[in-house]
Amino acid sequence: MNRRNFLRSSSAATLGGLTVRGFSSPLLQPLWNRAAEDRVLVVIQLYGGNDGLNTVIPLDQYGVLGVKRPNVLIPESLVLPLDLVGATGLHPAMDGMRELWEQGKLGIVQGVSYPQPNYSHFRATDIYETGANADQLLSSGWTGRYLNFEYPNYPAGYPNTDMPDPLAIRIGGAVGPGLQYMGVSMGVAINNTDDPLNLTGNIYLDPAQPDCSGGKLDFVRQVQRQTDLYGDVIEAAAAVGCNQSPLYPTGNQPGARLANALKIVAQLICGGLKTKIYWVSEQGFDTHAQQVDSADHTIGTHANLLQGVSDSIRAFQDDLAILGLEERVMGMTFSEFGRRIVDNASGGTDHGSAQPMFFFGTQVINTIVGDNPVIPSNATYQTNLAMQYDFRSVYASVLKDWFCLEETDIDTVLLDTYQPISIINPDGCTGTGVHDINQQAGTHLLGAYPNPFTERTTLEYTSGGGRVLIQVFNEEGQLLQTVLNQPVPAGTYKVDVDLGDQAPGVYYARLQNEAAQQVRNLLKVR
Numbered sequence: 001m002n003r004r005n006f007l008r009s010s011s012a013a014t015l016g017g018l019t020v021r022g023f024s025s026p027l028l029q030p031l032w033n034r035a036a037e038d039r040v041l042v043v044i045q046l047y048g049g050n051d052g053l054n055t056v057i058p059l060d061q062y063g064v065l066g067v068k069r070p071n072v073l074i075p076e077s078l079v080l081p082l083d084l085v086g087a088t089g090l091h092p093a094m095d096g097m098r099e100l101w102e103q104g105k106l107g108i109v110q111g112v113s114y115p116q117p118n119y120s121h122f123r124a125t126d127i128y129e130t131g132a133n134a135d136q137l138l139s140s141g142w143t144g145r146y147l148n149f150e151y152p153n154y155p156a157g158y159p160n161t162d163m164p165d166p167l168a169i170r171i172g173g174a175v176g177p178g179l180q181y182m183g184v185s186m187g188v189a190i191n192n193t194d195d196p197l198n199l200t201g202n203i204y205l206d207p208a209q210p211d212c213s214g215g216k217l218d219f220v221r222q223v224q225r226q227t228d229l230y231g232d233v234i235e236a237a238a239a240v241g242c243n244q245s246p247l248y249p250t251g252n253q254p255g256a257r258l259a260n261a262l263k264i265v266a267q268l269i270c271g272g273l274k275t276k277i278y279w280v281s282e283q284g285f286d287t288h289a290q291q292v293d294s295a296d297h298t299i300g301t302h303a304n305l306l307q308g309v310s311d312s313i314r315a316f317q318d319d320l321a322i323l324g325l326e327e328r329v330m331g332m333t334f335s336e337f338g339r340r341i342v343d344n345a346s347g348g349t350d351h352g353s354a355q356p357m358f359f360f361g362t363q364v365i366n367t368i369v370g371d372n373p374v375i376p377s378n379a380t381y382q383t384n385l386a387m388q389y390d391f392r393s394v395y396a397s398v399l400k401d402w403f404c405l406e407e408t409d410i411d412t413v414l415l416d417t418y419q420p421i422s423i424i425n426p427d428g429c430t431g432t433g434v435h436d437i438n439q440q441a442g443t444h445l446l447g448a449y450p451n452p453f454t455e456r457t458t459l460e461y462t463s464g465g466g467r468v469l470i471q472v473f474n475e476e477g478q479l480l481q482t483v484l485n486q487p488v489p490a491g492t493y494k495v496d497v498d499l500g501d502q503a504p505g506v507y508y509a510r511l512q513n514e515a516a517q518q519v520r521n522l523l524k525v526r
Contacts, residue, residue: 039402039428042265042278042316042331043143043178044258046309048121048285051339051349052385054292054302055094056108056356058372060087068379069343072292072302085368092298093307096314100360105317105326107359107423110370111388111519115471115479117337119351121286124336129178131392131414138415141178142395143168143277145413146403147186150276155184159229165237166230168277169268171261179279187277188230193238193264237271238264244322247315255308258282262316270323282309285335289346309333313360330361330402330424334391342381353477354385357394363402363425374521376475376506384477386508386519392418393512404429419467422515445518446470446511448497452523455500459483459509459520465490466514472497472522475506488513499524 053065054072057079065073079089080098090098100106116134118124127134131142140148147167148154154167168179168187175185243266248259261280268275284305292300313331320326338355354373370388392414399405399413401424411417447460461470470483480502483495499507499522507522 038328040269040276040278040329041143041398041402042262042280042329044262044309044313044331044333045279045281046285046305046333046335047125047281047283048287048335049124049337049339049351050285050305050335050355051287051291051302052355053339053341053373054349055091055306056110056368057089057091058087058375059089060372061375064375064377064379067377068341068375069349071294071343071345071347072297072349073343074297078298082368088368088372091303091306093303094310096307096310096312097358097360098310099314100317101366104366105360105362105364107364107366108368109357109359109389109394109421109423110368111354111373111386112334112357112391112394113338113354113385113387113477114390114392115387115473115477117353117384117387117477119337121336126177128334128336128391129176131395138177139183140181141176142392142414143279144177144179144181144184144186145415146399146405147179147276148181149405149409149413151186154186159233163274165233165273165275167275168279169234169265169273169275170279171264172257173279173281176279179277187275187279188234190234190264193234193267233273234268237268237273240267240271242267242270242323243319245315245319247311247318249308249311249315253308253311254304255282255310255312258308259312259315262312263319266316266319266323266325269320269325269329287339287348288344288350289348291343291348294347313358317360326362330359330363330398332360332394332398333358338385340381341375341379341383341385344381350381352384354387357391359423363428365422365425369421369423370517371519374519376521376523378506378523379475383475383506386521387473387477387510388517388519389421389512390418392416393421394423396420397423401426401429417467419469419512419514421517445513445516446509446520448509448520448522451520452525453499454525456496456498457522458494458496460492460494461511461513462492463488463490463513464516469510469512470495471510472499473508473510474502475508480507483509 054074062076078092080092081089082101097106118134129141130138132138151167166188170187170189175187175189179187243263248263249255265278287302291302320329334357335355338352339349340352343349373385396410396418397420399410400420445462448457451457468488469485471479472481473479483497504524504526509520509522511518
C-alpha cells in the first residue's frame with residue numbers, strides 16, 4: 001500500500017464540518033500532520049506578463065538599473081526592504097505582502113522561466129498552464145493531469161460519497177487549459193456563489209441514439225448533470241457565510257475584483273467543500289506604455305495592479321487565519337512571462353522572460369529561493385533576465401511537498417523529470433523538519449575560466465551528489481547547449497564549453513543540482 005492509499009484508509013472523524021483523519025498510535029503522529037487530500041491549492045494568474053524587476057527589486061543592482069530603466073525604476077529609498085535576505089525589496093505598493101513576509105507566510109522564487117521562452121501572450125500562457133516545452137503542444141494542463149491522477153475515472157461516477165464536490169473551481173473566468181485533461185474540464189467555473197449552474201433545460205427530453213454521436217451526447221449530458229449537482233453544493237457551502245476579514249478591497253479600490261474571487265474561495269473552503277484547487281486571476285499586466293506615472297514612478301498602472309494583488313492576498317490570508325484554515329491552504333502566483341531589463345520610450349517595459357513567483361501560507365518556507373538577478377552593464381534592449389529555475393521545477397515542488405506525490409508520480413504528471421526545489425515545508429508529507437535552504441549566497445557552485453573569453457571557456461562546478469543539470473543560454477533566454485544532465489557524485493568537476501560559433505555578447509550558464517542552483521554571466525568578446 002502506498003502512502004496515499006494508507007492515508008485514505010486511516011480512521012476519520014468530523015470536526016466543524018471538516019473531515020479530519022488521524023492514526024490511533026501516537027508513534028505515527030509525527031508522520032502525518034494533515035492528509036494530502038485535505039490540502040487546497042489556490043492559483044492566482046496574472047495575465048499580461050508582470051514586470052518582475054519592479055516587483056521584487058534587486059537593490060544590489062540599483063546602480064546599473066538606474067541606467068537601463070530610467071523611465072520606470074522605483075526610487076531606492078522607497079523600496080520596501082525584506083528583512084533577513086539582504087539587498088532585496090518589494091514595490092512600495094506591496095505593503096500587504098511585505099506584512100505577510102514579516103509574519104513568515106510569504107516565499108519568493110527568483111528567475112522562473114524555461115528554455116526558448118515564447119513572447120506571445122496566448123502561447124506563453126498555454127505553456128505555463130500545460131507545463132509544455134516551447135515546441136510542444138499539450139491537450140492537458142499540469143493541474144488537470146494531477147487531478148486525473150488522483151481521480152482517474154472522472155467524470156464517470158462523480159460526484160460520489162468520497163468526492164461529492166467539484167475537483168477544482170475556476171472563479172471569474174472560463175476553465176482554461178490548466179484545469180483540463182484530454183478535453184475534459186476537471187473543474188467548474190463560477191462568477192459568484194449565487195450562480196445556480198442550472199443548465200439542464202430540455203436537452204434531456206430526447207433519448208440519445210445508439211451510435212457515435214449518441215455516445216458523445218450522453219457524455220455531454222453526464223457532465224451537465226454533474227455541473228447542476230455541483231451548483232447545488234457550491235450554493236450550500238456559500239450559505240454558511242464564513243468570511244470575517246475586514247481587509248478585502250472593495251468598490252473602486254485596486255484589486256476589488258480579485259479580492260472578491262479570493263473571498264469566495266475562503267467562503268467555500270470554510271463552507272466544507274473538498275475541492276482541491278481554486279483558480280483565480282487578475283488582468284492588466286501588459287504594461288508596454290505608461291507603466292508608471294512619469295512624475296512619480298511609485299504610482300500608476302503597475303502600482304495599482306501590485307497593490308490590488310498584495311492587498312487581496314493579505315486579506316485572504318487574514319480571513320483564513322480568523323477561520324482557522326491557514327494550515328490547509330497554500331497559494332501561488334504566476335504570469336505568462338516577465339518583462340525586459342531595458343525599459344522603452346513609452347514609460348513601460350516590453351515582453352521578457354524570467355519572472356519571480358510568490359507563494360503564500362503558513363506552510364511556505366519564508367525565504368527567497370534563488371539570487372538577485374545580475375544585470376549586465378552592457379545589457380541591450382534584447383537582453384533578458386537569466387533563468388534560474390524552470391517553472392516545472394516549481395510545479396514539481398508543489399506536487400511533492402504540498403500534495404505529497406512520490407517522485408515517479410510527479411514525473412507522470414509533469415511528463416518528464418524536473419528537480420523540485422525547497423519552497424514548502426514538507427512536514428505534512430515526510431514528518432521531517434524544514435529542508436535546509438542553500439541560497440548560494442557566498443557559495444561557489446559554478447565558475448567560468450576564462451571569462452571574458454573569445455571562443456571557449458571552462459565551467460568548473462561543484463556537485464553535492466545527485467543529478468546535475470548545466471545549460472547555456474543566450475541573452476534572449478534561448479537554450480543553446482545542455483552541457484550536462486546526469487547524476488554526478490559529490491565533488492568538483494570541469495567541463496569545456498565551445499561558443500565559437502556564437503556572436504560576441506552576454507550569455508548565461510545555469511547549474512541545478514537537486515534544490516541548489518546558480519547562474520553565472522558569460523561574456524564572449526571578439
